[in-house]
Amino acid sequence: MATNASRAVGVDIGGTGIKAGIVDLDAGELISDRVKVSTPKGAEPADVLEAVKEVLQTLEAPDDLPLGVAFPAIVKNGRTLSAANVSSSWIGFEAEKFFEHGLSRDIHFANDADVAGIAEVRYGAAKGINGLVILTTLGTGIGSAMIYDGVLIPNSELGHLQRAEHKKDAEGYAAYSAMERDELSWEKWAKRLQWYYDYVEFLFSPDLIVVGGGVSKHSEEFLPLLKLRAPIVPAKHRNNAGIIGAASLAVPVPEALPAVK
Template sequence: MTQTGQLIQTLAVDIGGSGIKVMVLDHAGEPVSDRDRVDTPQPAKPDAIIAVILDLAQDKQFDRVSVGFPGVIKAGVTMTAANLDSDWIGFNLATTLSDLLGKPVRVINDADMQGLGAVVGQGVELVVTLGTGVGSALFLDGILIPNLELGHHEFRKGATYEEQLGRAALDAAGKKKWNDRLQKAIASLEHLFNYDTLYLGGGNTKFINFELPVNVKIVPNISGLLGGITLWREK
């Protein structure tokens, strides 16, 4: 609760290569606002994206902010940004947003935040997001192992998972070949991680046209926002 006794509300922000989404969550993680989305500005530089976030936040009531960002995050600083702009490298997003919004801000990798909203906390759980790029998050009994960045590791034929399964690859290769690659990726990841459950998220999951193994589940995109409440829970 806040000092006035009101229940805390969290502004969850999901920064993606193609869109920026925001939603306000109550203390239990339930949405109390609509999910608003704006296309990611191009070029996707810090000032342009922050301007979008400020605009989306201006008519909302919240006490703190959770941000999912597509790259490696260390202490609120964006260390990589493969699908945005190189100006993000070394940028202190948490402090910048906190100063501008006047609220405490926590920043985490976007796939990590989606995982926080999806996993059940049992065994080895792997999250892979299929969007503009390929994100990933790994959990052991509900504990996050941050900044996995599986998408930039080699997958097959000298190409990375992102080069084979990202949005550009889907557009170039077509849905049939993309689905064939995804099936190969699932088999490879199961041998690599021996996961109990694999969660697939991201906008491109709507193109999956084969029957998934019983321990592979598709999670809704809203998980990337709902994970924002978990980011503030004390361990």
């Protein structure tokens, strides 16, 4: 097993679930069971903090391990600036200080899709790729990470691209939750994804698109249905990318430093 110096804990807070695990930072792999609880209804700060305490207690990780926390919001200097799938109380909230005080320890705090991007650039499908890589996480919403020549461009929020003359934005129309809500087949959902990725490709001309989130474990059901100029591939770490990325940011690494401050 990895030594404490090469291990860290990652916590991935999502709109529907909160997951945590211990990560081997050399291999970029979980070396513990993945612990998960449901995100509290309403996702108010105090309730989310208690859920994070619960997953950490269940995980039984040593207290001396660095801790990284990923959150589904724009994050700048430890403050959350948006709240698409959590309580509006998080808007303008000093989230990093709140968690550090509540957990009685230092943490490293960042956007959930951004940390998934870090996991894929360090250990996964985007490793060694030059040019522009766009990672999207398909789940409750659509998260995104933009990585250029291995460096993260934080807080891209491409899930909120607007649809002309429609009330729902991109994630309201094409997220995995929209597929479940509207009871779509893989084929019908893929048509919505085709619109979304066509839009992203037109705006940014990426060299590679990586698809993460829980549904990526079923990537063979929908990725072959998409026709794009850029290659589109599933994230190597699937739904564990947030945990791995959050843990990797808990220990300073050169390519991550510009992305978190």
